[in-house]
Amino acid sequence: MKTVLSAVVVGLMLVVSEIGAQETARRRVGLGLTGAVTTLPDVFVSQCGVGNTGGGAGIAGAGALLFRPWNWIAMQADVSATLPTIKAGCVGLVSAVRIDYDHKDFIDPVFLSTARIGLETPPGLPLVRATIGAGYVLGGTQPPLTVWGFATGTRGQGKRLLIEWDRFRTRVNAAEVRSNGLVDTSSTPMVVRPRWSALRIGVELPLKR
Secondary structure, three states: OHHHHHHHHHHHHHHHHHHHHHHHHHOOEEEEEEEEEEEEOHHHHOOOOOOOOOOEEEEEEEEEEEEOOOOOEEEEEEEEEEEEEEEOOOOOOOOOEEEEEOHHHOOOOEEEEEEEEEEEOOOOOOEEEEEEEEEEEEOOOOOOEEEEEEEEEOOOOOOEEEEEEEEEEOOEEEEEEEEOOOOEEEEEEEEEOOEEEEEEEEEEEEEEO
């Protein structure tokens, strides 16, 4: 009987240990540190305002706090700074209709802050995460932006490889200006909805396991 009881106790301890390990894996808190390449919309870097011209690209650094409160659920808050490195030139662009942006939206570097929630595959499966959320372009005139993205990487209790792709969208107030080639003849308020993307690669470091 003692042997049976001992086996039961050991079995229960192993079950509790396994449940604890699963809970730990699910509730992992991590710090993501990434570098990125990103596109940038016209409103931030060139403000050409003519057709599909303008815009550019840049390099970015980001830090993210990742929390997994329950199985399949992931929460993320991050900040990033983007330095425009490629800017489209506006010299020689002539059009009867152009878009005039607020000069306060001409930002260099571009700072973003977002908060997201999403779904993540549980331990035992390849890591794939899909998130959606909102945030701000710090220092601009825009209302909250929206962001959605996908992430993947490695598993493990220590340092993890982290790869993310994000898609951003915001809304800015602007004006549609018409010209006769010499002077502006009209200006009509309008709303522009810029979109841009970022590809991030870095590591996730455990803060709590």
